[in-house]
Amino acid sequence: MELRGFFPFMMSICLSIVLLSEKSVANIPVIGSIYSVFEGSQINWLDYGGMFLLSNNSNFSFGFSSTKEELALFSLSxxxxxxxIVVWTANRGFGVxxxxxxxxxxxxxxxxxKEGGIAWSPHTAxxxxxxxxxxxxxxxxxxxxDSRVLWQSFSYPTDTLLSNQLFFEGMRLVSxxxxxNLSSYLEMKSGDAILYGGxxxxxxxxxxxxxxxxxxxxEDGPVTSASLISNSWSFFDHNQNLILEFILSDDFSFDVTWAAVLGDDGFISFYSLHNGDQSNAVTMKIPQNECSTPEPCDPYYHCEFLTKKKCYCPLELSNHWIGSPCDGSKSSIQLLNMGDKLDYFALEFxxxxxxxxxxxxxxxxxxxCSCLMLFFENNSGNCFLFDEIGSFQLRNGTSKFISCIKLPSDAGQRLNPAKKESNSQxxxxxxxxxxxxxxxxxxLLFLGYWFHQRNKRMLQFFEDVMGKDNFSCQDDDIQVENFLEILSRNPNRYSYKDLQTATNNFSVKLxxxxxxxxYKGMLPDGTQIAVKKLEGTNQGKREFRT
Structure with missing residues (x-):
């Protein structure tokens, strides 16, 4: 009997140990590799920041990280x-x-x-x-x-390149x-690395x-690929011969891991990751000029860089609202001459x-109808049309371009976005x-009406009690006297002579x-009283009576 009870008890203990072991394994990140029949959600590795796979050197981790848009949504990163630094993201824009x-x-x-569907897959089924x-x-x-690579994240970068990651034609970084809602892109095109606004x-x-x-x-040979090697961003031809370099640092070391990050500001910033300090970005950025990206300021604003970047709305547009001429408006079109002081980042390319x-x-x-702005080069006669506009660059001298912005003919009666917002406020x-x-x-009107109605009801009450003819022709004193006469439980009333006797001719003043x-007084029945003698005021008489 005792033996039969012992075996089920031991079985339950063993099962509990197995279950606890499985739970602990599922919640601890794996180092190096994971194998088939593996699954889990962010909450399973909550104690480890959602990470479930570490590199052997523990410098990189793979798992769930919060998105920038919403902390309650997660990306596989x-x-x-x-x-x-997030160096790669699987489900960008599709948080789970x-x-x-x-x-x-x-x-x-x-x-x-993703809620019963698929947010991301490398399509390796x-x-x-x-x-x-x-x-x-x-x-x-x-x-x-056979340990053959069937898929790798280095072939599908998001906004970051790492050391020894080959970047070639057909790939792109997207900020x-x-x-x-404007993104910037880096691509290898026609033998050159190009940054452009989307x-x-x-x-x-x-x-x-x-x-x-x-x-x-x-000198010879088009560029077909690039890679961060040692202290430089190196560019190669189709035979992997070095064509040119972009030197990042004087520190020549193959042990340093570099990251080139295309930010939402349109700049590529270079980070040295060996010391674990994200803020230690190399002072060298691409491009160099703070006003050379598509939108260092808002669209149509001037960007000026002396000691620091400044943004301001052009005076020529201070009384205008810029809209698309393709929005179905039937108003006629005018071109506003902006002179020869403006430059634009894309004109060179x-x-x-x-x-x-x-x-x-x-x-x-x-x-x-899709043209919003033109730039005309006097020397060459080249005409440039743009269907979307970013920020302008302001030249200290004169630019070689004359620029015009397309406006509806009634734009002078409208406001630019800045003034529109101010006017809305x-x-x-x-x-x-x-x-x-x-x-x-x-x-105030309600209170006046309420008091009027109250007085009207009181007047109606007096008329109902005393008769309209008798009440309306009496003066104020007679009305009050008569009203006191008809009230039930009216107070005792004494003549002036009675009060004069009770107070001994108003001799003891209180x-x-x-x-x-x-004054102090005493009634014939011995009741002590206080008598207020009014001194020539109608308001006092009313107070006394009430």
Missing amino acids: IIHVHSA RDYDKFVFDKTGNVYLE GKGVTSIKLQDSGNLVLLGN EPNSN FQTPQPYWSMANEYRKVITK VSPYANCDLKGCRDACVSN NHLRIVMIATTIFLLASC GQGGFGSV
Whole structure:
């Protein structure tokens, strides 16, 4: 009997140990590699910041991290542990909840769930993936039976490049969108590295070919790839021969991990990750000029950089509101001449729309509904049309371009965005003041009406009791006297002679009031009284009677 009870008891203990062991394994990050039949959500690794896979050197981690848009949403990311820089993201723009799972099933399929659907997948189903490894370089690789790489994160960068990560034609970096929802892009095109703003028609603003800080090591051959090696960003031809370098630091070391991050401001910033300090960005950025990106300021604003960047609205636009001429408006169009003081970041990189005179350039913009602005180069006759506009650069001298902005003909009666916002605030303030005055006036009118109705009801009561004819023709004193006569339980009333006798001709004064003196007296029945003698005021008489 005791033996039969002992075995179930031991079985339950063993089962509890197994379950606890499985739980602890699921909640502790794995070092190096994970294998098929692995799954979990952010909440399973909550104590480890959502990370479930570490590189062997523990410099990089892979797992769930909060998105910038909302802390309650998560991305599947690779993070440099010491600096907390996110170097790669799987489901960018498609955040998942803390209960959505990362799954590596027995068929080798890898994916991230999102409320029953799929937020991200490398599409490796049926390719024989047996393990996922986070390399010491920060590269996440999916391996087959023969350790062959079937997929790697280095081939699908987001906004960051790491040391020894090859960047070649067909790949691109995409920044997070800025406050105006504009992203910047880095691509390898036509033998050159190009940065451009993600407008409807892309607008370049930097190229390695035009970068004067580069060091050329070989003159011939187009650039086909680039990589962060040692202390430089190196560019190679199709045979992997070094063509040029962009030197990042005087510290020549192969042990340093570098990160090139394309920020939402449009700049590529370089970080040395060996010391784990994210704020230790190299002072060298791409591009160098603070006003050379698409939107260092808001669209249509001037950007000026002397000791620091300054943004301000052009005086020519201070009384205008800028809108699209393709918005269905039937108003006619005018071109506002902005003079020859403006420059624009994309003019150095884009091809002209036409070669003509200034009138032909103006006519081309007016007749093209998508054209918002033109730049005309006097020397060459080149005409540049733009369907979207970022920030302007202000030249200290004169620019070689004449610029015009397209406006509706009634734009002078409108406001630019800055004034529109200010005017909206003033309008709101006026509405609030007017509403307050209206409410106060309404309250005063209501109180006046209420007092009028109360007096009217009291007057009606007097008329009902005493008769309208008798009441209306009497003066105030007679009305009150008559009213006191008809009230039930009216107070005892004494003649002046009775009070004069009771107070011994008002001989013992007790005090002085606001409307007369108070005297001590005694009634015939022995009751002591205080008598207030009014001294020539009608208000006092009323107070005495009430």
